[in-house]
């Protein structure tokens with residue numbers, strides 16, 4: 001089948017047509033989809049690309065000054081709500097990626113054992 005056969009002559013046209021090339025393929029098992037965008041890790045509050053930006057600010061605020069995350073309050077998606085996000089960020093490595101199914105949505109997970117486990121479970125990482 002070629003691309004030319006997929007023209008939607010019948011039925012309702014999707015509001016924002018995407019070509020399959022632009023879309024993500026859902027994968028069950030295996031590693032997380034390499035097509036989901038990854039953003040710089042925030043290590044102890046410091047963006048891995050930008051490093052310390054303002055020496056006068058505590059390290060858990062450094063990422064809030066960098067061009068990647070400026071103005072953003074990052075928070076681990078899996079840590080309990082009652083924990084202070086700044087406190088978590090100060091003591092953890094926070095991974096940030098774009099939601100594979102929802103562009104524009106970030107998913108975050110810290111490097112704690114519990115959260116990593118939940119993350120891999122949710123995103124289909126095969127545990128064997």
Ligand SMILES: [Zn+2]
Pocket residue numbers: 040047048049050051066067068069
């Ligand atoms: Zn940065």
Ligand SMILES: [Zn+2]
Pocket residue numbers: 076077078079109110111112115
């Ligand atoms: Zn966490």
